Amino acid sequence: MIYTQNITFSYGGKVNFAFPDIRTESGETLLIAGGSGKGKTTLLHLLGGLLRPKSGTISIGETEISKLSEKQLDQFRGKNIGLVLQQSHFVEAFSVLENVVLASWLATGKKSEEKAKSLLKQLDLEDQMHKLTSQLSIGQQQRVSIARALINEPKLLLADEPTSSLDDENAFKVSDLLSNLSKEYKASLIVVTHDQRLKDRFSNQISL
């Protein structure tokens, strides 16, 4: 679960954001909507520990992440936060499976190969496992990044415009997977989007 209190952020003092408080329990889903320039991505990066807030607190589980050191934050992020982005990036030299396994190794120091395989199977990527990520379609790539985000069973799953570059079929597939898997792994799911297709599917919404 995740909750925030009075978080604000500013880019060089010029652009200032004050975000509403968020509270999402394990297995719950929250959709954050809003037009561009409203700070959707900024909020997501704050929640994911990629940015530090100017003021306010962010707690994930029992941990207040704004108090962690840079190195502790890296570790915490690896173990407890899964991130799915609009565009998927991968280690290009690695295969699909290796990319997922790498995420488990970076977070825990252990290579959970079996788990990665079963996760990829669950995401219908069994035949793609040993391909390079660049050989996959966009929809497949997005599913690989979901597998990567879930491999460490994070407390929090963040998705930044996960469907905006996908066609309807793939967008629904991805949104289903996100909500189903986050329930299965008891993660809080926060989706940031302006995609109308998603707004129709998630009831718990806030708007920036």
Added chain:
Amino acid sequence: MIAKLAWKNIWFKPLNTVLSVILLTASVAIISLLILLQEQFEKQFSSNIDGVDVVLGAQGSPLQLILSSVYQVDAPTGNISYDDAKVWMKHPFVKSAIPLAFGDNYRGFKIVGTTPEYLEKFGAKVTSGKIFNKNLEVVVGSEIAKKLNIKVGDKFFGSHGDAAEGEVHEEFEYTVSGIASQTGKVVDNLILSNVQSVWQMHDHEQEHSEAEENPDHGEEGHIHFEGDEHEHHEHDSHDHEEKAIVSENGNEITAVLIKFKNKMGFVTWPRLVAQNTKMQAASPAVEINRLFSLFGIGLEALQYLAYGIMLISGISIFIALYNTLKERKYEFALLRVSGASRSQLLSLVLFESILLCVTGFILGTIVGRIALFLISSTTDEQYKMTFDPFAFVIEKEGILFIVTIFVGIVAALIPAIKAYRLNISKTLANA
């Protein structure tokens, strides 16, 4: 895992990698080749000097005298009278004096007339058979015995001069009386006989040329002439054998290897020779130093060139890493998101560069040794000098390894720091 990632990364963009590796390989190959050549060359040259303080020989280039008499690689400066030389060989300053007389060769291997002391000087023993006692008995160096598969009791004809294609002396047959042990020095590639054997050949030579100048024998009588000569020599050679042992008068040798009793001899003896005779005394140590300092300039220039190539390969690695940084920043951001720390990214970039350098170093070491092997087979053919491609000069090659790694670290430093300081939020937001 970082190592695996680094390894996969460098081969994912093989063109950049191959360029850097080729440059590194070239520079490491040149440097390690130079290191090995210099080391083994100097070792071979120095080990052959042992026990020779000066060389007494005909006037001319002292370097030539040393090269011909000590290393057997150059033509001799000329001959000296054995009578004259003997005076100086028996000088009170002289501890030992080994005469050398060059005459013929057998398939390119020199036949040198000398005394058994010559073998002792190199620490060689006659491992099978015995030392030469009579005229035309020879002890064969270990390398020759191996290469030409010569055994004790074998017989062969020598060819005149030092070229394998020289005129064959079918009148005199050498008998192998013994084979010397391996020393790794020039003696391994020599055939040794007593001095008298060379004189015997020499006398025959003189007669041969006299006979050829004989106006009684015309061009058309050549075959007859050969036959006559043959008969003539067969009964002539017996006389020679006795003559050679009884009288050494009027005969010539090529050089004498001198060892002194003390430092005094080293200072005064060569001067006395120069003042009182038409011979010269040359010091191998001095001449070889001179040779090395001449070589040194060339070797140094090559070494600078090689380090220049290494610098270029460093720059090439830098450019390759720096260029891909732009494409790879998402990858780096992603690694950070997945839990990689800043220092892990730093070490990833450094590791990639170091891997390239280690690959280049290993390949360069191998290529350098292949080059040495090729050089060795050429020098073996031409100068009877071999180099060992499997030798390692731990200290110098260790330094080369450290320098290579250092180049890799320096080349990767800026890209690695950039990766370290990457702003993940900004990178991902702009995606």
